[in-house]
Amino acid sequence: MFGIGSTELIVILIVALIVIGPAKLPEMAKSLGKALGEFRRVSTDVKRTIEMEAEQSEQKVKTEQAKKELFPETAATAEPKDAAAPAPAQPAEQPTVQATENEKDKA
Template identity: 45%
Template sequence: MNIFGIGLPEMALIMMVALLVFGPKKLPEIGRSLGKAIKGFQDASKEFEDEFKKEAARIEKTVAEPMKATLEKAEPKALQPEPETADESQVTENDSNIATDKTA
């Protein structure tokens, strides 16, 4: 019998020391409260394990499902006036100005 890495001889020694320190009247109360504490810890541990398993299963299901891709219909854009283009006369004037600036 091995509980928490403690064998039967070590457990008997601990019980003897506890009996000497606390006395026969207090020992059952201490054992009862220790048992309740261990039971509470086991319940909390089990609950945590269950929640962890549920979450892992949910994530695994999400990853395993193929993704469904759908295309959204494009919304019609509001009509906007086209940006005004420069007249060709302005373009040639700008080109000649650039050419004169480079020679200067």
Template identity: 45%
Template sequence: MNIFGIGLPEMALIMVVALLIFGPKKLPEIGRSMGKAIRSFQEASREFESEFKREADQIEQAVKTTAELEPKQIAPAESENPAASPSQPS
């Protein structure tokens, strides 16, 4: 079992140190508050992601609509008579 690069022995050591520092009565309360904080962070992350996707979809739809509504721009045809073309020297 390897979580965040921490193995089982390291995890056990961290738990023992936390138990010694906070005591057995405070440890469940700390775990609950950390769980709530992680859950709220995940909810905020999901909300941000959905808002970002919604905005991207709206922009994409606006670009498609604009592209469909704009008339196709065609470059003006050059003169068929090369002698009349001003780009060629006389």
């Protein structure tokens, strides 16, 4: 247990009994037990979440590979989803020509 032998554990308990006192020792042990239990539950939950995410990622990769094997011609010609569609061509604006004063005089 954490690399602590039975003799060392007994010494730690005796020191805790002397420092904390016999009245508060059961309360401290109870709160420590609750904290360790909560820590264990949280760590198990985190571990399970990480395993689920890894499994989903592997499943996604396998699905993509299966699609490529079953439909090789569609996978090769299909464009990636992230590719931006080209913007539609807009008609060029006609440049407006403003008559200068010389052109007005000639008219």
